[in-house]
Amino acid sequence: MQSLLQRYHIDPSRVIELYNDKAIRKNILAGFRDLAKRVKPDDSVFVFYAGHGHIDSMTKEGSWVPVESGIDDPSAWLSNHDIKNYLKVDVIKAKHVLLVSDSCFSGDFFRGSRGTLPEVTDALIKKAYTRSSRQAITSGGLEPVTDAGFGGNSVFSHFLVSALKNNAKAYLIPTEIFSEVRSGVAKNAEQLPQFGDLKGVGGQDGGELVLFLRDESRLNELASGSAAKQKELDRLKKAEQQAALAKQKEQAEIARKEQEMAVLDKQIAEMKARLGTSAARKGDSLDAMVALVEQKEAQDRRLEELRRQREAEDRKRQQEIERLKKEAADKRISQIKADMEKYQKVASSKYGAEMKDAAWDAMIANYPEAKGGKTGDTEGFGAAFGLAQDKGEIITIEEKKQRRLARGERFSLEGGVIEDFKLGLQWAPAPDRSMNHYEAEKYAQNLSLAGGGAIADKIGTEELV
The missing domain is CATH 1.10.287 (Helix Hairpins)
Structure with missing residues (x-):
């Protein structure tokens, strides 16, 4: 939970936490009812449960087993059916709900509703955020899961926390979280986490909760x-x-x-x-x-x-x-x-328009020599460090020259300056007026191009006049 609060845009004042003897059926249901009253249509809700779970041998339905109960006392169980009822769009009216359940038999939430993971693209994230969602990530399927793990957490919770802590992307969706968690759990435990849409609760196809990384x-x-x-x-x-x-x-x-x-x-x-x-x-x-x-x-x-x-x-x-x-x-x-x-x-990115200026400030914050340049001028920023772009790739200016020569591109015209890569010379148009020898010499001595230094010092004023 601390990973979420510290790294992502989540309001701490709206967090409901129930630990140990507080995690009884009465309090869990009260928490769901409180969410139903307070949550607004544009809100996102993240529900995390770590505890015991059980499959009723009679009803064949999965349930959470709160702290005051046991597997032989179903009176305080909280069935997956009841939990899903609270997560319906007409009960908790949030735009997005993500349920993460680290308990035995938690895969019962998905009977008949799982699908394959899509490729994460900008288009997918835009679609995920604009459509409503009701999804779940569970620590296993219809089987018991191990409580042993690392650092006091179960294997599943360990890799869940790791995925949230190590993410460096501006936005993160459950599809990416699950991919990291599944990979880690599969290598360290005899269980297979599950992820998918909750059936019959009103979520739209393709919708997903989006976690936004804090600037801090x-x-x-x-x-x-x-x-x-x-x-x-x-x-x-x-x-x-x-x-x-x-x-x-x-x-x-x-x-x-x-x-x-x-x-x-x-x-x-x-x-x-x-x-x-x-x-x-x-x-x-x-x-x-x-x-x-x-x-x-x-x-x-x-x-x-x-x-x-x-x-x-x-x-x-x-x-x-x-x-x-x-x-x-x-x-x-x-x-x-x-x-x-x-x-x-x-x-x-289509979704980075509002973050462009902040991203630029974050980039140049560590490079004082680049401050003062025009916001968004990556070409000028790179040139300050001897870098250039060639067909979308960032390389050194010298590498760019060598690539152009290899492609047979001896000359380039940028900013009104003609550059000869083979001879290492640069040429700029002279003023549209007549000059005598003295004026031409002074002009050549004061002319400085991208390569640095007066051009007259490089090839001599006599060659220019």
């Missing part, structure tokens, strides 16, 4: 994405800091060795100055000079080795940083492409 859920997803991107940025910063620290240590070691070399140079220079003069010392022998030279050569080799090691480590660290940056950039481009596709899905 989308904001939470964006916040989660922002946290992941911040974590990636922190990882890159840490790698750069480690690289800078290692470089400082290497530079300090090189400076120390260079200082030792300078001392040796000074000793050699002083010895050269003393030789052949009265200032010569006893230790200024040829052997001493050879020893100094060898010591300097050794220091020089060590210094050169340190330089090579530093350069190799620099290249290695730089390659790793570039790899991390490329990985982060690729992830970001993938996320941008995914967000653009999600926006286009909403914008192109």
Whole structure:
């Protein structure tokens, strides 16, 4: 229930909850009668029951078994027939009613009324919402179902909650919920959930309740994405800091060795100055000079080795940083492409007209550099990140150029600009007036096209005038 209240447009003040010793026959019937009084024709009602169920051995009819009763005491049972009577369109006058029953023998609701699942399309959702519906999803058929499951829930309730929590679509219908639930239950229990229209209660063919996802859920997803991107940025910063620290240590070691070399140079220079003069010392022998030279050569080799090691480590660290940056950039481009596709899905849907602006705001909320653009301008939004569209697919601008060349499309004309993909040049019509050499040169220097930069800097003003 909390999954519904937190993620979907459901008014908490209109929720009726009965747990444990409150879930007696009297209170359940009172809840149905209260709904019959309060519900309006355009409302949607979601009924969920998790408890015991039984098939009467005499009447062969299924029933809910409330908490005060047992399978040997039918006096407090609530038959499926009675429940369906309350769900009729002339009793609970809601436009849509979805009953979800997690109990044994709950498939009795469907005797002779189940059908196959249709493909979920925009047209199906529009039809589902405009037509009235009375449907049910049950945890099994005409057999007992298991109470064991995961996290304190039955297998059926576990996958029901999972389907509601993990949905990211703007709207969700029972057909999609059931598909997720059936798949999960079939793999984990010896029971087969059922879904279909309730017979004889007034629902229209094709009608289904529609759950609308709250905007807050989308904001939470964006916040989660922002946290992941911040974590990636922190990882890159840490790698750069480690690289800078290692470089400082290497530079300090090189400076120390260079200082030792300078001392040796000074000793050699002083010895050269003393030789052949009265200032010569006893230790200024040829052997001493050879020893100094060898010591300097050794220091020089060590210094050169340190330089090579530093350069190799620099290249290695730089390659790793570039790899991390490329990985982060690729992830970001993938996320941008995914967000653009999600926006286009909403914008192109017949049912997304009222959500287009909100979807656009949600998309650009995580991309500050794209703010200020025209609402709905996906082409301009994508171009800000080096993306373009080719036959409905979102790809990089460079990929689009290569595809066009592969198709033999060397030139394109967009926004009055002719682009030559083979030569990498762009051409725009000059002003419709005469210009002298100086004016033409100034015009070329100030001309900037989609590729960025003055065109005169790319091919030279002499070629333009």
